[in-house]
Amino acid sequence: MTRAIKGALVECDASIRALIVRIDSERHDVVIQELDETHLLIDSNKVDFVKAELNRLLSKNTYNPLDDEEIQP
């Protein structure tokens, strides 16, 4: 029987998709369906959470010169 599932469609590149799947692997309440290599269906209430989480993960990959300075007095 045909169904219509409410959610948010996410379009992103493969690496970000992998990150979102990883975020989901810890909580299991984000991703509803994995559609294809660049699309995911996620819980529409979790969009902001995913964005914040992505930002946190990505900023780990960036060198922030200010962090260094704060360590050295």
Place this chain on the structure above:
Amino acid sequence: MDAIADKTFKTDANSSTSHNYDSPSLLTVIIDTNPVIWEQLEPTLSFKAMLESLTVSINSHLALNNANEVAVIANHYEGAQFLYPCHVSREDEENQQVNFVKTDMYRQFRIIDDSFLSQAFKLFKDDTPPTTQPKNFLSASLSLALAYINKKQSHLKSRILIMNVTPDTHLQYIPIMNSIFAAEKNHIPIDVAQLSPHYNSTFLQQASDATHGVYLQIKTHTALIQYMMTVFFIDLSIRDSVIIPGIKEIDFRAACYVTGDIVDVGFVCSVCLCILSDVSLVGKERRCPVCDVQFDVNVLRKLADRKFAALIGSGANGESGAVKKRKLINGQSNGTGTTATSATASPMPL
């Protein structure tokens, strides 16, 4: 990712192709004011008519952008001098009764036009016509122009426009070539309007060729303004996009360093590369007149003989002398230091 990334970087690519934004430019005009030659030209083109066309084209240059600037230099028979910018003493300003342009003209144009026209007027007013053959100070004018441009170069791109009437004969070869190379190095195009219909200028052809400028001999003087607004109006901002009119055959001949004659066949010193029109010019000392290096007597004799032979040969064939230059080579091979080996027959590119 690619699809998204492309968007941002593509817009960037588009905008940087339009990098040739409107940067203001400086137009430096060198006017030939040799009165003798202008008198000869009078029937077809008067000095006044030329000034009129020039004024309009200077205004048009200023109209392009209001940060544009001009400088006008007179190549006079007594020396080069600035017509604009020029310090006018208070007294002169008050004494000046003639208004050269209408007072309701756009101020920016009026100030410049008035100043340079009144200076040009003054130049001729208190002049007694020259009694001796007038000298050509083109090299001095070019140096003045280059010095002025150098001062302005930090914020303005520049080009030079030469309004020439005088023939090459009285030109100083070396200073002119030096100015040309200086202009080339600083990316300053030299445009040349050869107003005399009777002769072309060898050196100025080379000047515009080396600096990617325009050289054009204007034969129909009634259309001078149209020439000024098209061929000589290619501003630096559009130099990259416009096809610059050129001449097919450029006269690349050089002048003898000693006699100043333009030579077809010449001799080049292997040390300082100076050009001599005749072997005999090295004199009895057999020294280069410019760098004073000593040449080998045998080579000189051989070259003199060959030249003689070439002249006879060409006379017999009815052709002009072969355009080849012999090179005096000051060889160091056998230790004496002054023995020269015989020259190769390949011409030196000039």
Place this chain on the structure above:
Amino acid sequence: MASNLFKLTVNDYLEGLPEATQSKLYQSPATCLAIFRLLPNLAKFYIMTMIFNEKPVRLLDLDTWVKPQKRAEQVEGIRSIKSLHILKDNGEVAVLNPKFRENLKNVLTGVDIGVSFGAPCETEDSNKVDISFLDTYASNKWETILHFMVGTELNEFPSKGVLHLLRHSGLMTGGTPKAMVITNEGFQFLLQDVNAQIWTLLLQYLRMAESLQMDPVDVLNFIFMLGSLELGKDYSTSVLSETQLNLLRDLKDYGLIYQRKDSSKRFYPTRLATTLTSDATTLKSASTAMSQVIKSATTTTTTSSNKGNTSGSQESSSTAVSAASSTIENAGSIIIETNFKLYAYTNSPLQIAILNLFVHLKSRFANLVTGQITRESVRKALLNGITAEQMIAYLETHAHPQLRKTAEEVYQKKIQYDANTNEKFHLIQPNITDQIKLWQLELDRILTWDGYLFTDFSNEEEYQVLQSYAEEIGVMLWCDHNKRKFFVTKEGNAQVIAYANRKLRKGK
């Protein structure tokens, strides 16, 4: 690039005017000159080649001037003069608009211009003001507006007209002056150079003026005339129309015009007005002139405070000399290094406030602020609606001359080494510009849409029918034929479901 921004907006506005209005504009020689200056370079060249040519020019001849690889520029040039109705063609030959041609010719030859370029006062002003006074006046007025926008504490608010226009143009929101806050557009506005800012406001003013039944031709003529006036001269109000007198009163609030008293019969244009129709370089020198005013004020204070201290007074006198000699050279003030460190030679609170929008500022000295561009600082700006392009453009327009010089030298060397290089000219190191763009991309790394996923279709036909319907009405965002799934937007969902119910019921 940034300087072209304002040209584009002004040109867009002019091109959008009806032909009748455009031809009315060409009646004024000053306007013709101003419009001419706003055109693309090649368009200027074409006009000049045709202006003294009595015969029509063949369109093919126009092509022969331009190198084939620059065809795009040519097309753009011709398009712009065509949509301004300056150039008309019948497919074969082209002619210039006769009125435009005649007036521009008159401007160049100085014939028959009248008072188009303003009527200078015949009599001496008993309260004459000099250029430095006008500069201070203009910068005070203008910076008050900008400071008000960034929310600096001010003693007095800009006038009501200014506030109304700021609100009308969407740069700020809020009812009372105290409650007004800057919008995202306002932040973007701050990043533009002064001229672009003035034009943005003037164009808004024009749109407002049209709704107030003011004649746009009158307004534009006046604005273009202002651009051709001479700084430091006084002009008479007697030749102005009623509309233009109204405009004069309004423009005083922006610091474009100085009038000693409202009833005064003479007015002075300020530098803000006289550079209206000029390009980036003069602008920069205009804004430099303003910073110079501030600088000279601080120099005098340092000299007075350092009296007796020889080294101090030497230093300040040398800065005074360099300030005088570098009026034009010292156009920009920002140096940015490849390690994202930024140094700005400025003490203007406004510029510091603007830099603070996207730079992590670290320390401040008497004439210098230092900072660092970081991912966080750029993200903060991006979230404020400022684009990477705008940040880069700001850095480029305010680049220190030394930075510019070095970049040009590097570029020249590249060209000399390989004349056919595809290398572009980079004023700011490419690693900086690319990184800022990448940070912007990071924000767009995921795109999300709320909606419904249609799935578990029992047969191919059912899927086909619904999927093609969703696609037709334009609500489908994604589909996969193999897995028989498609995604529609929230708005389109109800329609698709209604259609599905109709179809499926009919099927049964």
